[in-house]
Amino acid sequence: MQLTRMLTKKLISFWMMSLAAVAFVFLLSALMSFVQLTYRFQQQKVAELETMLVNHYQHQSSWDLDTWLPPMLLAYNAVSFRLTQGDELVFEYQGNLGSDQRVLYERTLYGNDAIQMRLELPRPFSAHRLGWRELMILLVGIVAVAGFVRFGFLWFSAELEGIEALAQRSKLILDGKLDEAAKTPGNGKPRLINRALSRLLAELADAHKERARFDKFIRSNTFLDPQTRIGNRLFLQNRLNALSSDQGMLAPGVLYLLEMEDLDILQQEAGDEVVLELLHSTINAINLVLQTQANSIFARRSHNQLAIVVPQISLVEADALADKLLKICLAQPLPKIEEADNFFHLGGAYFKEGDMPEPLLDEADMALRAAQLQGASGWFMYDKGAVDQEFAKGSVRWRSFLENALVNRNFVTFTQPVCEGDGSQHHHEIFTRVRDPMGSLVRATLFIPMAVKCGLMPQIERQVVERTLFELMSDTGNATRHYSINLSVDSLTSRAFVRWLQTTLLEYRHLASRLVFEVTEDMVMKHRSQLESKLNMLRKMGSRICVDHVGQQVVSTQYIRELGFNFIKLHRSVVRQIDLRPENQLFVRSLIGSLYRTDVQVFAEGVGSFEEWQTLLILGVSAGQGSYFGDPQQT
Structure with missing residues (x-):
């Protein structure tokens, strides 16, 4: 653009100078022509005088020179006139006009003994003044x-x-x-x-937009139930895999199976429309309850069975939620069928950190059968055994623990590399743990839910940003390293935190370009109107923004273009065993295709094996993160 503007200015300047030069040359030529014309006119008068003198001597005119020549010289405004024949002076005239600018004409008149004429006239326009x-x-x-x-x-x-x-x-x-x-x-x-x-x-x-709709259609047909538009059995399996690792479940939680007894009989007696209406009303009511449960999973496991997974919940809260879910189901209007009071049954299996994911569905099935054996609509929890003591801390104790950790700056940061296809490190993601009074490190999956409940996330993430800027990025050994920091919705909707972050990024503008701020896809979809201006502010400050957990839910990818994200990170549920799952490969290929002709780079988190990484590279993923590249290291 700068080159185009320079060429435009040069062209305009050249045209204007050319036109001005043409006008100047035209005026100069007209002036010179007029001057030359006046000189020609004066020379013509001298030639006429010369002719008259020649005629005078040739025809021996009876007129004396003193009679007719002085008036003519006066008319010519002659300065002086001298006519000689040999050495003899024949006639002399001296005018009254004095002029420093004179034109001298000397002529020899042939035929009469070499008569010489010497005439001085004033230059044309020498005595003329413009009016x-x-x-x-x-x-x-x-x-x-x-x-x-x-x-x-x-x-x-x-x-x-x-x-x-x-x-x-x-x-x-x-x-x-x-x-x-x-x-x-x-x-x-x-x-x-x-x-x-x-x-x-x-x-x-x-x-x-059509590509985004088509992409959503592909994913919908892969992971969504066509009738209820919630997750299908494959969706449920992927999400359960994402909540676990080789060492078992990553966080405590509960798995519910909700079965509608005799749904097939109801469909035969009342028809498909009645069954679909009942399913939709029940699912909508359950969705309203699950909105308060972060990262919950809702899927249709079979024709008459729904599955609900709620991570990061205590056993007491799981019991209360089961009771609430059953009451919501019983509140749904049922057609007149036999044993209407024995229609809904809910079975739950509580799991804690480290439990293996494979037995979960079997335990939930056994709990469901136990609920059905009770003879009426009810719920049953499979295991009321030991619960993680750290997670079972009360809110008051958690608030006191986290506030002391903030005062004593007991939050410890870990970094995990995000590596590109050639093995180079694109950036490092910052993870946080907190040190308890016994010196042990408490993982984020335990303290973050309680920090959210206590409203302490802005203070915690402020310390993380400060440590990243003032310690990690100021270290001369990490002068070129880039870091990504996760931000919660509580922080981005806090006016005090956003104002502080904007001031800090302005002050450290030279470091802002090395920062990547990450937000979850679920957070963006639920709070887009509130977050859009904040994300634009971060981008204008020079930082880059990334959306992670992409693929955890089925949504249109149009928001990635509209909000101007620089990177997206695939959820570990999509990445895990992707080399063995064609449906996940189809999802990734469709997602990358929808971002064609954009600068958005696709990363993958949770890469655990060489086969997974090679499959992702073939599909077009730019970088990966996970145990395959290295575990988080304390800074």
């Missing part, structure tokens, strides 16, 4: 020329400005800023090309 009329005519001519030059300059500038607008719009398209190019059509000329660009950009935007 006001002449000055006015000259001024009008100059103004007219300047006006035409100015008009031509403005017209030419306007025409080239249209071409420059086209060039600027084309530059935006080449830079991938299609939305900005579509929103600023400008006054590009030729207008036909500008309108063609606008139409093509509009059609491209529609194609992108």
